Amino acid sequence: MNPEIPPSGRVTARRLAEHLGLWRRGGSRHGAADLAAGIRMLVLDGRLPPGTGLPPERELAEALGVSRTLVASAWERLRTSGLVVSRRGAGSWTAVPRGRSSGGLADEPADAHQLIDLARAVPEAIPGVAAAAEAALPRFTAELGGHGLYEQGLPELRARIAQRFTERGLPTEPDEILVTNGAHHGLAMALRVLVGPGDRVLLEQPTYPNAIEAVRAAHALPVPVAMTEDGWDLDGLEATLRQAAPRLAYLVVDFQNPTGHQLDEAGRARLGTALRRARTPVVIDETHVDLDLRDSPASPPPFAAFAGDLVLATGSAAKSHWGGLRIGWIRASRELVNRLLVARRGLDLGSPVFEQLVLAELLAAPPAALVERRARLAAQRDALADALARECPDWSFHLPDGGLSLWCRLPAPVSTRVAAVAQNFGVRVAPGSFFAVHGGLEHWLRLPFTRPSDVLAEAVRRLASAAASVAECGAPMADNGPVPVT
Ligand SMILES: Cc1ncc(COP(=O)(O)O)c(C=O)c1O
Structure with a gap:
């Protein structure tokens, strides 16, 4: 935007007064500085985008119930800092100053245009995705003669995913695996099968924002249980399971997004018992489980070892390999996998074959x-x-x-x-x-x-x-x- 060009959009004095809210600090005798600070905040946080026409001083003074001199003085401060540009006959408008300002704004970053x-x-992507795609090509070519529809996922990919669970200490068969288009898709499918409109869904707070959206999109009610600064409030979770009787819980027990906490084995055992007592099914989001950054990875056994068939574990290649593959999985009981498969018919008919083949190659490669x-x-x-x-x-x-x-x-x-x-x-x-x-x-x-x-x-x-x-x-x-x- 060229700061010399007068604006097309304008903010009225009344609207600006509303935006400013309580702009004057209690007891402050520096009205002009307070007003300038309030307007600067509005520009910086985007509510007065650069290039917004400002009301005449007289009108703003009236709307704010202050003297015109005070407004003029605030305008002068803003002009000096480059946040307001004025031209005779064209009025004043907001701008974002370039380079050094004398009004207390920090210098712009060296390359401000690179967000x-x-x-x-x-x-x-992890190195090796392109090589895996090349290696997958012959198998892909062979698939072209068939229908290409694998509602539960390609058998060889399911076998590899099942093997990974088994290696983590949870014996798993390929028919307990359903390939999805990412972990988030897995949650959406679980909500479709397990939750109806108005049902309560227990979540950690803070939690992964798109999970909150998914619960809302299922017309269910998210019931947050606050995390502590050290991790999970197990007393709070137990009480909520008892009192709110949620239809489903959604938990990220491995390197939680956003806190990074991991629930230890004793915590898993206690929470597993509480879920079994309440008979509440739980989606355990394992998207981050492969991102153990300790010198010797030391993650506890998968949550399903503690709550059996109540657990529907969602996983993904997004963080371990590449989000662009859009491939994830669900591990659940055969009965639940079958219900998910029926529900899937109303949603999609399977995941893309090529990306599944690429992931199968990646999972077969050494873990370097x-x-x-x-x-x-x-x-x-x-x-x-x-x-x-x-x-x-x-x-x-x-x-x-x-x-x-x-x-x-x-x-x-x-x-x-x-x-x-x-x-x-x-x-x-x-x-x-x-x-x-x-x-x-x-x-x-x-x-x-x-x-x-x-x-x-x-x-x-x-x-x-x-x-x-x-x-x-x-x-x-x-x-x-x-x-x-x-
Ligand atoms: C906790 C959690 N679950 C799910 C997802 C989405 O995973 P996917 O890309 O496999 O759908 C993310 C991505 O940030 C995440 O952090």
Whole structure:
């Protein structure tokens, strides 16, 4: 956008006054500074996008019930910092300043146009995917003579997935496996079979945001049980299973998204007993189970070892190999697999053959690439932790043993604001509220360590600038609600 070009859209004085909410700090005698800070916040968090026409000073003064001199003085401050541009005859409009500003804004990052996207906690493909695709080609060619429809999944892929469960200590047959289009598809299918409109579904809070969406899409009611800073509140889970009688539970017990916690064997045994007592089926999302970043991986046995047929485990190649394959699986009792297969007829008729063949090749390969992935993620996790200790010393987090992200506690409840403002500093992150059923978690921000260490260091520098900018703009303005970040 060229800041010299007058705007097309305008905000009225009344609307701007509404946006500003309680802009004046209680007892403050610095009205012009407070007003300028309020407007700066609106520009930075995207509610007054650059290029928005501002109302005449007189009208805004009237709408806010302040003197015109105060508004003029606030405008002057904003002009000096480059956030407002004025031209005689054309009025004033908002802008995002380039380069150094004298108004207290942090410098723009070196390459502000390259957005660092940390909103997705998804790594790139593991080495060997292209080679696996080549190796899969002859088998694929042979398949072309047939119908290509495998509602339960290609037998050879199911055999490999079953073998992996067996190696993890849970004997599994191929007919207890159903291949899906990713773990999320597995959850959607489970909801279709096990839950009806108005049923309650127990979830951890925080949890994987798309799981909350899936529960809502099934017209069910998500019932959150808060995690503690150390992991699962087993008393709270037991009480909710008893009192809320959920129709289904959804839990991520291996390197949970977003906290990174893993439920230990004793916790699994206790929770398994509670689920069996309540007879509540549970979807255990194992998407992150292969991302154990300890020197010697030491994950406890799969959850199904503790709650038997109540468990429907969803897994995925997305984090261990590549999300673009869109292949995952469900491990469940034969009876449940059959019900899922019937439900699948109303949804889709199976997963793509080629991608299944590629994954079968990848699962047959020696684990060297996965070992290397884990080592890289561990190094990136440590680099992110170091950068945070340097740039954001008042943010705290526990260093997870696995998974893909740090769940950071901010010193003030400003996570949505930091996430919104961060986009203007060239980094996209998911605020705590995304991981909650009814918003909130404003003290928390999820930071994935899925990018190279130098990119993470730059992202943290940008985040520190965004956080400083939010802090500078004073206490959160009331009554404006959460700011959506995409
Ligand atoms: C806990 C969890 N479950 C499921 C998914 C989605 O997995 P898939 O891509 O296999 O559908 C993700 C992706 O971020 C996740 O973190």
